[in-house]
Amino acid sequence: MINKTVNYTIPIPGGPGPDIIFDSCHVVVMVYKVGSPLTSNADIQQAVQMTLISPDYVATIASTSPDVISESGNPADFEMVIYNEGLLTDKYDIDLSFDGPAGWILDYTTTNGTFPPGQTDSVEVNSGDSTVITVSVNPNWFDGAGAATLEFTSRNNPGNQGSAVSRYVSTTGIDVLVVDAEQDDYTTFVTDCLDRVYPGSYGVVSRSALHDAAVDLSNFQLITWSQGTTFPVFVPAEVNALQTFLDGGGNLFINGQDIGSDIFEPGGFSQFAQGFYNNYLHANYVANASNFFLINGIDGDPITDEISFVAGLIYDKSLDKIEPFDADATSIFTYGAGPDVAGIRASTGTYNVVYFGIGLEQIGQQEIRDTLMQRIINFNGVMPLQLPSVPNLIAPANSAVIDSSSTLFVWEESQSQVSTYWFELDTTDQFTTAYVNTSVPDITFLYSNLQYDKSYWWRVKAYNGAGWSEFSDVWTFTTDTPVSVDDEQLTPRVFSLDQNYPNPFNPSTIITYSLANEEKVSLKVYDIMGGEVIELVNVKQAAGKYNIEFDASNLSSGLYIYSINAGDFSASKKMILIK
CATH class of the missing domain: 2.60.40.10 (Immunoglobulins)
Known part of the structure; x- marks a missing residue:
């Protein structure tokens, strides 16, 4: 691979050279043999055409919030930031889309208000400034995995577009957790395999989701970890989460070059993880940058039997030589005819680990990737979640x-x-x-x-x-009508609004009120800012005592006010939701 940086100043309108219109121009870069004439008949080795972007309207978007692994009853907020890096003030059209289970509730909030997916809002941002957009995701107790994508388009330069993704995976209801530990989208090689060979469920999160010390991974049957070429390989919170997961009986498939070198070589960023590498991956690091790129499976191995391939050049090769660290581990891939080892598997009786010293994305043949993934699923005994039993x-x-x-x-x-x-x-x-x-x-x-x-x-x-x-x-x-209470006692003598019970509550509470005679009743709940949350009752009711359940599963913790209007009677009380 040859890299060369070329800088060339293009005349701007009003300058000494000919005027140009940025949005009407493209940059063409051509590679040709030295000494050959650059004419219409020249032998061009390679060429690429790129849009010339006006410096006036340039923007980027990024998520500043980690992905979330949580119980599906817990809503989550993600912050997205649009940065105006152009020279002029610009306006951006904002849209939210969602890929995930039906029943999840989403919206996004800008400086103009809150909007559902599919409804476009527009925000103006000064040059050098930014705007924060909050994406709210509420699974509403429906297990699954979802990805919310926030997109922007520049009004003044429609070619300037961008998007950021935030992902939520429930702690239950998902068989395989796919951890995207790199930034180059190589995790799609894992998910594409799962789509083809595994009928069960999986969810994808970035490694940031494991940085929460309270993250619960215990219900996942298998975690796949794709490292790519990203450094550091691990941070301490990730190692702690993976160790807890394995100690609890989970299974791990980890793949990527330079994992061992980043942990053991001088100057590596992840040297703290040497104990994890030896005692949980059950691997011993030998050397970096194997000279052999032909990788062969082991005859009779449940994962690599009759597998052979050449590591592809999807990026610069820097493969690790590894070996089993203890009796729990077995070699499953060798470089060439061996003895250098490219992959191992380990079984402790509590958990299983499959570790490739190469990235899955470095295996060019789809059928080989699919076969390996199917065998890894089988080796770890991963079974699709079954429908729940019928309630009794x-x-x-x-x-x-x-x-x-x-x-x-x-x-x-x-x-x-x-x-x-x-x-x-x-x-x-x-x-x-x-x-x-x-x-x-x-x-x-x-x-x-x-x-x-x-x-x-x-x-x-x-x-x-x-x-x-x-x-x-x-x-x-x-x-049946209660026989121990006469009709006079059943009819309240006054209008009243009782304190809700329980209070504080989570997630539901009962609001009780009494009507001395028939009236049109309105019972509403408001947030602390006076905004209406829900109208619980809006109907004419006979005299009597009423109990109304208020379910706040979709709301955030805080102080709320409930208020009744019935004829000339009105009253309000406070209640506290604590989650």
């Missing part, structure tokens, strides 16, 4: 009689890795006009608007990353 109902008992306007519904926990439940309640067993809540995060649900002297039917189904289970059996119960 517990209470209220089938055919029960209830003398209350509220009851707590209870069912058994479904298996496995269930993140949310779907609850249905109706006055007909056909569920044609059912009350439905599709995001019940627990195995209980309090419903407080039952009518007296009615028959009800209810059922539940469970969700994990593989999808929804079948519905449970349908149970029924009836409500």
Whole structure:
């Protein structure tokens, strides 16, 4: 590879040379044999054409927030920054797109307000300044992996475009976690293989997601780590997270050249990780830059049997020579006929590790990459997550009689890795006009608007990353007017608004109010700035006492105000959401 930097000053309008219009020009760079005439008949070895960008309107975008691995009930905010690096003030059109599970809730917030995906906003940024855009992702208890892409386009130079991606992977419901440890998109070689050979689920995050000391990796069956050519190979938080994952029975596939050299060579950035390299990767570093690029598998090995390839020139080759560190490890690739080793696998009885001293992207043949990935999946016993078991109902008992306007519904926990439940309640067993809540995060649900002297039917189904289970059996119960309280006692004498219970709460609470006579009722919740969050009730109601559940799963912690208006009566109270 030959690199040469060429600087040439192009005359600007009004200068001594001919005027040019930047957006109408291209730069053409040609490589030809020295001494050959540069004419229409010249032998051009290579040429490339590039757009000439006006210095007036130049901008870049970057995410300043780490990717997230979290329980799917936890919303996350990502900050994206657009930098105006041009000479003039510019305006940018902003759009948000999303690739991920249905049921996730997303929006983005600029200086102009908050907007859903697909709705364009425009922001103006002065030269040398920047603007911060917040992308909010709420999985809403639906497990999975998603990527939010924020894009901008310059109004004054539409060719100036850019995008930044933030990714969220739930801690449950995902089989394989793909860690993008480099910046050159080589992780797509892993995901392309998974798309072709593995029917289960995977999620992609950058290495930044492992920098949170509280990150929970315990439910992933396999982590793949693609190093590429990025340094440092590790930072301490990543090593700590991977060690905890392996100690808990996880499995690791790590690939990339220069991993060992960065850890053991003088001047390496990751020398602190020598213990991890020896005791968890079960590898011993021998030398850098093998002279042999023909790599052969080991006959009979479950991963590399009958595999042979030449390491490709996707980037400068700098392959590591490695060897097994202990009896738990076995050589699986050699350079040429050996004895130099290019890959190992290790099994401790607690976890498995497969380590290639080359990058998967350096294997040019797709069929070989696919075969290796399929065998690594099999070697580690990775199995697609199955649909959850059907919930078994517990209470209220089938055919029960209830003398209350509220009851707590209870069912058994479904298996496995269930993140949310779907609850249905109706006055007909056909569920044609059912009350439905599709995001019940627990195995209980309090419903407080039952009518007296009615028959009800209810059922539940469970969700994990593989999808929804079948519905449970349908149970029924009836409500009866309480016989121990006379009609006079049942009708409140005054209007009132009670304090919610529980308070503080997470994620739901009950708001109780009383009506002395029939009125049109409006019950609303506001944030601390006075913005309306939700209207819980907007209907005419008879005299009586009412219990309304407020589910704040989609909201952030903080102080909220709930307010009622019923005829001439109005009242407000405060409540605190703590997550």
